[in-house]
Amino acid sequence: MHHKLRFIGIFIIILLTYFQSYSNDNKQIIVDKSQKDNVIPFNVRYKIAEYEQNRQISSPLSISSRDILWEFGKNGEYVDMIIRKKWGIRSVLLTNMYYGDKFIKDYGDKAYGLRSRKYNYVNGNEVRYVHKGFVGKRQHLFFLVDSNPERHSVFGWAFRIRIPRVVEFGYKTAGENFGILTFEKGITINLRTYARKYADHRGKFMNTPIRINLSRDEYNEKMKPSIIKLKEYYQKNYKVVMVKFTSQIDYIKYFLIRDIYESKYFRKISFTSHDKIGHKTAIVLRAVKKQGGDIMITALIYFKIGSSEKDYDISAIDQKNRVSKTYISTTVKQYTPRHSENRNKSIEKNGDDEVIFDEQK
Numbered sequence: 001m002h003h004k005l006r007f008i009g010i011f012i013i014i015l016l017t018y019f020q021s022y023s024n025d026n027k028q029i030i031v032d033k034s035q036k037d038n039v040i041p042f043n044v045r046y047k048i049a050e051y052e053q054n055r056q057i058s059s060p061l062s063i064s065s066r067d068i069l070w071e072f073g074k075n076g077e078y079v080d081m082i083i084r085k086k087w088g089i090r091s092v093l094l095t096n097m098y099y100g101d102k103f104i105k106d107y108g109d110k111a112y113g114l115r116s117r118k119y120n121y122v123n124g125n126e127v128r129y130v131h132k133g134f135v136g137k138r139q140h141l142f143f144l145v146d147s148n149p150e151r152h153s154v155f156g157w158a159f160r161i162r163i164p165r166v167v168e169f170g171y172k173t174a175g176e177n178f179g180i181l182t183f184e185k186g187i188t189i190n191l192r193t194y195a196r197k198y199a200d201h202r203g204k205f206m207n208t209p210i211r212i213n214l215s216r217d218e219y220n221e222k223m224k225p226s227i228i229k230l231k232e233y234y235q236k237n238y239k240v241v242m243v244k245f246t247s248q249i250d251y252i253k254y255f256l257i258r259d260i261y262e263s264k265y266f267r268k269i270s271f272t273s274h275d276k277i278g279h280k281t282a283i284v285l286r287a288v289k290k291q292g293g294d295i296m297i298t299a300l301i302y303f304k305i306g307s308s309e310k311d312y313d314i315s316a317i318d319q320k321n322r323v324s325k326t327y328i329s330t331t332v333k334q335y336t337p338r339h340s341e342n343r344n345k346s347i348e349k350n351g352d353d354e355v356i357f358d359e360q361k
Helices: 002-027 044-048 216-222 337-350
Strands: 070-071 078-082 090-094 129-130 133-135 150-152 156-164 165-169 178-182 188-194 207-212 226-235 239-249 250-258 265-273 279-288 296-304 310-316 329-333 355-359
Touching: 002 090, 070 216, 078 188, 090 156, 090 165, 156 165, 226 310, 226 329, 239 250, 239 310, 239 329, 265 310, 296 329, 329 337
Parallel strands: 265 279
Antiparallel strands: 070 078, 078 156, 090 188, 129 133, 150 156, 165 178, 188 207, 226 239, 226 355, 239 296, 250 265, 250 310, 279 296, 310 329
């Protein structure tokens, strides 16, 4: 009897482990890599659909969080700070914000430019204009400064500052301060934008404190695109789901669909036009790129009504193969002549499709 109970207990544990594993797999967004690459992606011509302008008046030297991206190096050796090149900004410099436990309120003589301890090819050849002369590589001072913007896939043009894990500031001479900072989560630094090249203080400049509040994994997770459901309704022989894709970095490449009870894998679906809709296809309604950088795509996804009820999950993947943070779900009802007849009468009477969910209401 004891052996039988033990066997039953082991069997229950195996079942629980299996169902827990199945549940975890079902929550993950796993793209089917075996799918043939014959799916029609998002067309880049939608990029010029609309540009919304920000009417707020601000200084030409101002920088917001929307103007900064981070690119992490391997093994945490460095982080690249990418700053949008704006009209009026001709150079950028990172300075310290703290000396010991004292917060620097005077950004003049008490704030020092941050430096790398050794040369790197990104900023190693840059120079600063200080006290009627240029300083930099010749003096073995590798300031975190940039006066030469480069082409960038998101910002168009951008400054790039490579920040090593450990930086230093100040000088080991009488009357000066010297310190070392470890670039990690929780640290606050200052981004100074200049109207002149070479971080030249003879022109106008502006200070923007930057607090590093995300680790590499947290930041990468934050920058993933998102997808939400706006509306869903039935139209003729299709269930239609209106969705909105949002990203701070790039345009969508594909929508991803998973039949919940058939596979744990998401498969790419094609974008199409209004006259070529079919089962598991998508149509773009609106593509917007805001001045601040956000990209928003509103689209319709079609599911054909079949002989049985189906449950689907919907996700998305962008041009750089980043999968959205979460997915949304929808249920496509089973086709029945009675349901179809009643629904068509309702549509004729109301002059519209049958809306079963609408976030905007």
